[in-house]
Amino acid sequence: MAKRHAATIAARAGIAEDTAFGAVTPPIYLTSTYELEAFRQPGPYDYSRSNNPTRDVLGEALAELEGGAKAIVTNTGMSACLLALQLLKPEDTLVFPHDCYGGSYRLFINLAQRKHAFKIQIVNFQDTDWAEQVRLAAPAMIWLETPSNPLLQITDIQAVCQLAAELAAKVVVDNTFLSPVLQQPLALGADIVVHSTTKYINGHSDIIGGALIAKDVAIGDELKWWGNCLGLTGGALDAYLTLRGLRTLSPRIRLQQENTLAVVDFLAAHPLVAKVYYPGLASHPGHAIAKVQQSGFGAMCSFELNAAPEYLYDFFAALKYFTLAQSLGGTESLVCHPATMTHASMDAAAQQRAGIGATLVRLSVGIEDIADLITDLDKALQQVAKRLSV
Incomplete structure (x- = not known):
């Protein structure tokens, strides 16, 4: 066969x-x-x-x-x-x-x-x-x-x-x-x-x-x-x-990747985002290797908020379609704060060595309509902007 x-x-x-x-x-x-x-x-x-x-x-x-x-x-x-x-x-x-x-x-x-x-x-x-x-x-x-x-x-x-x-x-x-x-x-x-x-x-x-x-x-x-x-x-x-x-793994990941590319483009252009981590970006240090050993860049991305850590409270509170939760890879979009969630078992020195900072945010992008996901992130970042302007 x-x-x-x-x-x-x-x-x-x-x-x-x-x-x-x-x-x-x-x-x-x-x-x-x-x-x-x-x-x-x-x-x-x-x-x-x-x-x-x-x-x-x-x-x-x-x-x-x-x-x-x-x-x-x-x-x-x-x-x-x-x-x-x-x-x-x-x-x-x-x-x-x-x-x-x-x-x-x-x-x-x-x-x-x-x-x-x-x-x-x-x-x-x-x-x-x-x-x-x-x-x-x-x-x-x-x-x-x-x-x-x-x-x-x-x-x-x-x-x-x-x-x-x-x-x-x-x-x-x-x-x-x-x-x-x-x-x-x-x-x-x-x-x-x-x-x-x-x-x-x-x-x-x-x-x-x-x-x-x-x-x-x-x-x-x-x-x-x-x-x-x-x-x-x-x-x-x-x-x-x-x-x-x-049984739906392939079509799920296909749509999740499409959504992630749009999310990454939005984040990369936003003034309140200091840095985006995604292998699909040509600027990513591992982009060339990823192109060779992967058949896609995945549906996970991370970014650094261009504001002090205390503004994360406003960002997370304003989100509606990115649920603040552990885990990843589901049909629903999730957001997490690695330093206090997925990597909390690492001490401060280990987190620093790994590059996990206090303003790092990780996204698991789901299969929702991409317009809703972008709007959700935009509103959350707008909320941070409002607080910064006070």
Whole structure:
């Protein structure tokens, strides 16, 4: 069979595959346990922590989308991160970026310092000498997040993977911000891809979930064993809802990207916006690499308010269609303040190193009418202007 396109894989996930009654939409298996055929004759399913048909359909679709050998569907995005880290031993070193997601940063730091699960080295992959920094660390695993959260900095995945091959290190890429529709790290040389399926893959802000896709069958099998052992696997209902969301992944992201381009153009021209962070801008430092390794620039953008931090109260209060909330990737537009929300677990020094300032605002652009979104942002910035003029 010819390789299927991403939109087809997502839209057809589990469709017309029911062998019991010919249901077009796959059934949901809300069962904790399964009957054995006979004594000492277990079937493919015995307990849903280990295997569940609904979860398997989702995993198979995600593996095909990412071009991987095996996917493990987890109960949260952080569980997916934790699962990947089971490949490390106490004497191993994990290299991770200075500007990664705050929850990932907290996990890495505390597992290393409080549990001595592995050693760590933080690297700024935007530095010209990043490769030398990585070589000196002699890592067993390199963790990448590109575009980064929340400044959307771009890391050259292929270049890192080439170096990792020399060092016999595994590369894990958090692909949450783009989804497999816009970026496929395994094809660029990565060993494992991590997702918070809560975000774009589900796309409706009604489940918490994660996934981990391995390029190699043996690594996938080991991670599946750990997922079952630690109880990190996701539930059937969450898998069912994620499958439902997955089917519209391509058209959702297409519209969200169109809206984001318009939002970015508006923000870039506004006097109360000091700086816009978006890889689609030609002025973005990672624009050229993003054009090569991505098939789109995504629907996330950030900007610096050109006013003192106290004016953020007025800005957020005036918004109607950008909801102030954690998370991203849903059909609804969201706005957040990384310093006090998504990256609050970073101390002040770590935030400063990552470039997360007090006036940084992050937008997750949804599928609302773009005229309403622009008007919403314009009115909020007008409110700040009014306060400034008093």
